[in-house]
Structures are given as structure tokens and as C-alpha cells.
Ligand SMILES: [Zn+2]
């Protein structure tokens with residue numbers, strides 16, 4: 273009965289913003305214009321390797337200090353928006369409250385990013401950053417796989433979900449430095465089924481780029497497994513001092 277009443281209300285009331293739950297105005301879809309206008313889209317100039325935006329005084333994109341001193345295994349990482357404000361809120365609701373209806377909105381932006389930064393014909397395969405089985409059981413889904421499936425559907429680039437496996441859980445990384453994170457993820461990903469990757473260009477997909485330690489470790493494993501090139505696309509990029 274409660275379910276029927278809820279459905280009836282959903283039918284009668286205007287749809288709500290997936291992010292702040294405000295009722296949407298006519299013409300608004302999924303996310304309200306206030307939440308959308310709050311998103312800080314990442315624009316050049318940024319690091320030509322990891323995609324971290326430069327704070328000030330830079331006119332051209334070039335490799336940042338971190339990418340010059342420490343090797344990145346991926347060729348290019350790009351993200352759509354800064355991981356803050358309404359985008360962070362939307363990602364949290366999507367990931368931790370199971371608001372998977374947000375997936376098509378996120379992927380629409382990711383498709384735009386894919387076409388902006390790469391020639392999509394470059395890629396043979398989309399690969400999601402895997403979750404450890406324990407985390408997967410808690411959450412019920414791998415958010416990176418949700419993005420990959422929809423991205424594959426919209427671009428026609430095939431995806432492979434069983435390429436990488438997370439063999440041990442990572443300790444929560446929130447308060448760790450880049451170096452500590454890199455140490456924390458070392459050896460935590462393994463390949464499953466090597467032969468399929470020989471000579472392939474892979475687009476690795478995740479929801480948030482934080483220090484890059486996770487995607488860098490995954491890229492290293494993919495290259496060691498025979499991939500020719502790995503690039504990274506994430507929905508958001510966590511920024512420091514920006
Ligand atoms: Zn809103």
C-alpha cells in the first residue's frame with residue numbers, strides 16, 4: 273500500500289533534482305539549474321599528463337611538477353568537474369545512497385569529455401577500476417562499471433569488466449599524502465586474462481581522481497599485461513588549493 277501511495281505521489285508531483293531534491297522547473301532535467309551552475313568544470317590550462325588544473329599564472333598546458341618527477345604509467349588523465357559542491361554531493365548520493373538514476377547524466381558529460389580530449393577511435397577497450405569484493409558486497413555495485421557500461425553503450429567502444437581484479441582492500445585514503453597512497457595501492461591490483469590486452473589502447477574509467485595513485489597502479493598493471501597505451505577518464509578530480 274505504501275509503495276502504491278509513494279508511486280502515486282511520484283506521478284502527481286513534479287520530478288525532483290537528483291542532487292538537492294528541489295522540485296524541478298519546466299525544462300530542467302535530472303539536476304536543477306542551481307546545482308548545475310555550481311559545478312566547476314575543469315578547463316585548460318592544466319597538466320598535460322594528469323589533468324590537474326593550474327592555479328594561476330599559467331597560459332599553456334604542460335606537465336606538472338609531480339608528473340615530471342614521478343612517472344605516470346597512463347598517457348593522459350582527464351576529468352570533467354572539480355570534486356566539490358554539488359558535483360561531490362551528487363556523486364555521494366549516487367555511490368552511497370544508490371541513486372543510480374544519475375548515471376546517464378554523469379555519462380553524458382563523460383562522453384563530451386571523451387570527444388573533447390581524444391579521438392574515440394583510438395580506444396579498443398573501456399576498463400573500469402575494480403572494487404574489492406568486500407566493498408562490492410557492501411555497496412552492491414561498482415560505480416566505475418556503471419559508468420563504463422553506459423559509456424560503452426553511447427560510444428560503441430567495447431568494455432571488459434573482468435580485466436583487473438582488486439586483490440586486497442585499500443585502507444581509507446582520505447587523510448593520506450600522495451606518496452602514502454601510492455604505497456597503499458601498490459600490488460593491490462592483479463590482471464585476469466592477459467592475452468586479450470596485447471597491443472590494445474585502453475581507456476580506464478573511474479568516478480573520482482584523487483591523487484592518481486589508484487589509476488596509476490591500474491595503468492601499470494595493464495601495461496605489464498600487454499596493453500600498448502592507457503588513458504584515464506574520471507567524472508571528477510579532487511583539487512588541492514584550487
Ligand atoms: Zn539541485
Ligand SMILES: [Zn+2]
Nearest residue numbers: 319322336339
Ligand atoms: Zn600532472
